Amino acid sequence: MKSTLVASSIAAAALAATSVQAADVWAGLDFKSAYVATGATCNDGWVAQPCVDVYGLKVGEVAIPVTLEFWGNIDLEDYSADEESRADRFQEIDLAATFNLGGYIDDALTLDVGYLEYDYPNFHGETDHLLTAKVGYEIGLGEGCGSFTPAIQAKYRIAGPSKYKCEYQFDLCYKIGLGQVNGWDVAFSLDNDYWYVDNSGRDRDEEGYRPDSGFACSDLTAKLSVGCFYAGIQRIFRLDHDALDKGPWGYDVKTIGMFGVSYDF
Numbered sequence: 001m002k003s004t005l006v007a008s009s010i011a012a013a014a015l016a017a018t019s020v021q022a023a024d025v026w027a028g029l030d031f032k033s034a035y036v037a038t039g040a041t042c043n044d045g046w047v048a049q050p051c052v053d054v055y056g057l058k059v060g061e062v063a064i065p066v067t068l069e070f071w072g073n074i075d076l077e078d079y080s081a082d083e084e085s086r087a088d089r090f091q092e093i094d095l096a097a098t099f100n101l102g103g104y105i106d107d108a109l110t111l112d113v114g115y116l117e118y119d120y121p122n123f124h125g126e127t128d129h130l131l132t133a134k135v136g137y138e139i140g141l142g143e144g145c146g147s148f149t150p151a152i153q154a155k156y157r158i159a160g161p162s163k164y165k166c167e168y169q170f171d172l173c174y175k176i177g178l179g180q181v182n183g184w185d186v187a188f189s190l191d192n193d194y195w196y197v198d199n200s201g202r203d204r205d206e207e208g209y210r211p212d213s214g215f216a217c218s219d220l221t222a223k224l225s226v227g228c229f230y231a232g233i234q235r236i237f238r239l240d241h242d243a244l245d246k247g248p249w250g251y252d253v254k255t256i257g258m259f260g261v262s263y264d265f
Contacts (some may be wrong), residue, residue: 017255023056023206028262030190034078034253035091038167038195043091044157045077048123048256049260055100065103067114069096094118110136128160136171146176148258162245164201170194184227191221214243225260231259 030049031080033043057064071094098114105111111134118128136151153169171193178186197216204210217239223232234256238244241251 019099022056025265026053026262026263027051028260030258030260031076032256032258034256035075036236036253036256038197039236039251042073043075043077043176044253045075045079047054047076048074050074061234063231065100067096067098067100067112069098070094071096089120093121095119096132102135106137108138110134110149112136116155126161128162129158130172131156131158139229146174149173158164162202164203166198166201166263168196168198170196181226185225187225189221189223189225191223194218194239199243209246212240212242214240216240216243225246228263229259229261233257 020028030051032047032049034044035047035049045140049072051069053069055067055072056069057066066230072090073092075089075091094117096114096116098112100110100112102109102111103248108215113132115135116130116132118259120126132155134151134153136149138147139151144252149172151169151173153171155167155169157163157165171191173189173191175187175189180186195216195218196214197211198213199211200213202210217235218237221232221234223230234253236256238251244251
C-alpha cells in the first residue's frame with residue numbers, strides 16, 4: 001500500500017503557506033549504537049535518528065491541537081546479519097498526525113489519538129499503517145523531588161505487512177532537575193517500559209507461522225541532559241521471544257549507548 005500520509009503532508013504544507021501558522025517546531029537528532037524496536041534488533045551498528053515535531057498550529061486565532069511528526073532511522077553501519085544491508089540510507093521513515101486532547105482537561109494529562117505510518121523505503125517499499133492512542137499523567141513529587149509519569153499507549157496496525165498486530169506500551173518515567181551549569185539546565189531521567197504484543201488477529205505466513213501474544217520485552221533507559229544535549233544508556237530485557245516477529249532481525253543487542261541534541265524553534 002502506498003503512503004497516503006506523504007501526499008497529505010504535502011497538502012498540509014501547501015495549506016500552511018496560506019492560512020495555517022505553526023507556533024512551535026521541535027527538532028532533534030539522536031545517535032545510537034544500535035536500533036532495537038520492541039525487542040528485535042533492526043541494526044546492531046550505529047544509527048542516526050532525526051526527528052521533527054510541528055505543533056501549536058493555528059488558523060487565525062484558533063488553536064488546532066494537532067502535532068505533525070517526522071522520525072527517521074539512518075543506518076550508519078551495515079547490519080551484520082543482513083547480506084543486503086547498506087549503510088548511509090534511511091531504513092525507516094515514520095510519519096504521524098496526532099490530536100493532543102489532554103490540555104483541555106488538565107495540563108498534567110496526556111491524551112493523544114492519531115494516525116502513524118511506518119515506511120520502509122529499502123524493504124520492498126512496504127508501509128505499515130497504524131492507529132495510536134496514549135494516556136499519561138505527570139505527578140509532581142514535591143519541590144526538588146522531580147516528577148513521576150505513568151503512561152499507557154496502544155498501536156494497532158490497520159494495514160501493511162503486519163496487519164492486525166497490536167502493541168501495548170506500559171511506561172513509567174521519572175524526571176528530576178539537577179540545577180544549572182554555566183546557565184544550562186541539568187536534568188536526569190529514568191524510563192522503564194514494558195511491551196505487550198497481541199498477534200492473535202494476524203494471518204499466518206506461508207509456512208504457517210504466527211508469533212505468539214505476550215510481553216515481548218522491557219526497556220530501562222537512563223539519560224543525563226545538559227541544556228539541549230544529552231547522553232544515555234538503555235538496557236533491553238527480552239521477556240518472551242515467541243512474541244517477537246520472525247524475520248531478518250536478531251535479538252542479540254542488549255545494551256545501547258546514545259547521545260543527541262534537540263532544539264525548540
